[in-house]
Amino acid sequence: MIWLNNVTKTYPNGSRGVENLNLHIEKGDFVFIVGSSGSGKSTLIKLLLKELEPTTGDIIINRVKTNELSSNQIPYLRRNLGVVFQDFRLLPNKTVYENVAFAMRVIEAPNRIIRRNVPAVLALVGLGKKGRSYPNQLSGGEQQRTALARAIVNNPPILICDEPTGNLDPETAWGIMQLLDDINKRGTTIVMATHARDIVDDMQKRVVTLKQGNIARDIKKGGYCDEA
Amino acid sequence: MRPSTIKYYLKEGLSGLRKNLLMTMASIIAVMACISIMSFSYCVASNLHHILQQMEDSIGISVFIGGTPTSEEIEEMKTQISKIDHVLEVRYISPGDALEELKADWGAEEDIFEGLDETNNPLSHSFQITLDEIESQDSVLQALKGIDGIDNIRHGQTETELIMKANKVFNIAGFLVMLILGVISVMIIMNTIRISVVNRRVEINIMKYVGATDWFIRWPFIIEGVIIGVVGALLPLIIGIPIYAKIISALYNYFPVIKIIQFRLVGDIFIVLFPVALAFGILLGTIGSVTSIRKHLRV
Ligand SMILES: Nc1ncnc2c1ncn2[C@@H]1O[C@H](COP(=O)(O)OP(=O)(O)OP(=O)(O)O)[C@@H](O)[C@H]1O
Ligand SMILES: [Mg+2]
Numbered sequence: 169m170i171w172l173n174n175v176t177k178t179y180p181n182g183s184r185g186v187e188n189l190n191l192h193i194e195k196g197d198f199v200f201i202v203g204s205s206g207s208g209k210s211t212l213i214k215l216l217l218k219e220l221e222p223t224t225g226d227i228i229i230n231r232v233k234t235n236e237l238s239s240n241q242i243p244y245l246r247r248n249l250g251v252v253f254q255d256f257r258l259l260p261n262k263t264v265y266e267n268v269a270f271a272m273r274v275i276e277a278p279n280r281i282i283r284r285n286v287p288a289v290l291a292l293v294g295l296g297k298k299g300r301s302y303p304n305q306l307s308g309g310e311q312q313r314t315a316l317a318r319a320i321v322n323n324p325p326i327l328i329c330d331e332p333t334g335n336l337d338p339e340t341a342w343g344i345m346q347l348l349d350d351i352n353k354r355g356t357t358i359v360m361a362t363h364a365r366d367i368v369d370d371m372q373k374r375v376v377t378l379k380q381g382n383i384a385r386d387i388k389k390g391g392y393c394d395e396a
Numbered sequence: 397m398r399p400s401t402i403k404y405y406l407k408e409g410l411s412g413l414r415k416n417l418l419m420t421m422a423s424i425i426a427v428m429a430c431i432s433i434m435s436f437s438y439c440v441a442s443n444l445h446h447i448l449q450q451m452e453d454s455i456g457i458s459v460f461i462g463g464t465p466t467s468e469e470i471e472e473m474k475t476q477i478s479k480i481d482h483v484l485e486v487r488y489i490s491p492g493d494a495l496e497e498l499k500a501d502w503g504a505e506e507d508i509f510e511g512l513d514e515t516n517n518p519l520s521h522s523f524q525i526t527l528d529e530i531e532s533q534d535s536v537l538q539a540l541k542g543i544d545g546i547d548n549i550r551h552g553q554t555e556t557e558l559i560m561k562a563n564k565v566f567n568i569a570g571f572l573v574m575l576i577l578g579v580i581s582v583m584i585i586m587n588t589i590r591i592s593v594v595n596r597r598v599e600i601n602i603m604k605y606v607g608a609t610d611w612f613i614r615w616p617f618i619i620e621g622v623i624i625g626v627v628g629a630l631l632p633l634i635i636g637i638p639i640y641a642k643i644i645s646a647l648y649n650y651f652p653v654i655k656i657i658q659f660r661l662v663g664d665i666f667i668v669l670f671p672v673a674l675a676f677g678i679l680l681g682t683i684g685s686v687t688s689i690r691k692h693l694r695v
Contacts, residue, residue, distance in 0.1 A: 217605070240610065247607035259599055274608035279400050322606065 175225035185211030187381040203378035209361035250319030254334035265299035309340035329360040409619030419588040427628025430577035437570025462547035482532035491519040585684025625681025
């Protein structure tokens with residue numbers, strides 16, 4: 169599903185983002201990307217989202233070499249990728265329902281389908297009764313659930329998260345992880361960059377550890393690695 | 397494009413304008429100023445042209461022939477004059493006809509011509525020439541001078557030249573002011589759209605993440621510009637119609653002499669002005685928003 173072949177990203181100011189990454193993520197995988205601050209996690213996520221271009225190397229998503237896509241094809245690549253950030257990024261002047269429906273409207277989904285899918289996905293993330301609330305009327309966990317609902321409402325095969333629990337207390341974070349696990353079990357491939365040692369240890373999923381832009385460790389099923 | 401998508405663009409465009417009301421109004425006023433000048437210029441120019449056309453029918457050119465030409469010579473001159481460009485009609489007037497016309501013009505006092513008949517008629521043989529357009533009077537006069545046997549040429553050149561010159565100066569001035577106001581409008585619209593883009597940064601960012609196409613992101617901003625253009629064009633026209641009607645009727649009332657000439661009808665003016673002003677307003681709005689989008693919307 170996702171291949172990285174010898175991917176290097178050097179920022180214009182010369183600082184190294186990632187270096188010579190080789191990574192294969194299969195359909196249905198749940199992968200944690202861990203590593204200390206500055207190890208290149210966000211850089212890797214941005215490369216996957218084609219927010220950044222690799223300096224060298226190929227990135228293949230869904231059999232498409234994304235580094236060779238023209239700019240007007242990027243939107244269609246992004247429709248395969250749901251994305252969740254640490255800071256939620258909700259629109260404050262739209263209700264929960266509208267925030268989620270927004271993701272469908274902008275890819276020109278028919279109203280009929282929007283009216284059917286949005287309530288369903290809100291129910292899935294446990295916000296069935298919060299559709300009319302505005303983001304500032306919600307707890308952090310509820311806001312992140314809204315962001316998660318927005319990320320999956322178009323049913324993307326891949327979900328990419330950059331520290332989705334970074335702003336949440338442990339209990340709330342755990343609720344989000346349960347949801348991600350559910351979503352993964354329905355067949356969605358998940359790539360999640362995180363600092364949260366407890367979560368990684370508890371989930372027992374594949375863990376890719378980055379160190380100074382390189383892969384220091386890649387285990388199929390396990391916990392957080394300290395040495396890296 | 398789905399109807400729901402078009403509705404979305406309109407809704408977003410309008411909400412962008414509402415959130416940025418002060419700049420929106422400034423843009424609309426700038427477009428209004430530009431369209432008003434354009435409309436005013438058109439009203440004046442079109443009326444002057446209309447008046448000139450009415451004068452064309454009455455003025456024409458008179459050509460007088462010296463001596464007593466034979467009828468062959470007259471026929472020959474008539475064909476020569478007819479061949480000149482822009483000459484619509486050539487009518488031969490014999491001295492006898494001229495005398496009759498003169499008598500008719502003087503009406504009750506025709507007895508001052510008592511005693512004049514074919515034998516001692518002092519009037520000349522002449523041609524009355526009608527032109528297809530008054531602007532070509534100069535070239536026709538030039539051509540007439542090249543024809544042998546012509547004694548004297550009379551025409552309404554000075555009056556028409558004056559009106560034509562006034563018309564030209566007015567057109568150029570109107571066009572220049574319109575151009576300047578147009579550029580100012582585009583600049584203000586550009587700034588309005590820029591602010592709108594900045595206001596929507598977060599939203600645009602999310603749209604990109606969920607896979608909105610570049611055009612989907614751009615359209616609401618173009619719509620904003622178009623709305624500014626449409627409103628800025630329609631307002632001066634709606635205000636302008638009754639004002640034009642008032643001015644025309646006031647002119648007729650205060651200067652009864654003017655009644656011999658006709659101004660253009662409100663309907664005739666605005667059936668041209670409406671589509672032109674609307675198209676021009678939309679053009680200004682589109683240029684403003686598209687340049688602003690190219691500069692500020694990195695999609
Ligand atoms: N826009 C940028 N311009 C220049 N250098 C950058 C930029 N973004 C990141 N870097 C550099 O790239 C390296 C990797 O950064 P990255 O953001 O990927 O780390 P991270 O693993 O996400 O860290 P954190 O856990 O703190 O979020 C760092 O050395 C950083 O200084
Ligand atoms: Mg990071």
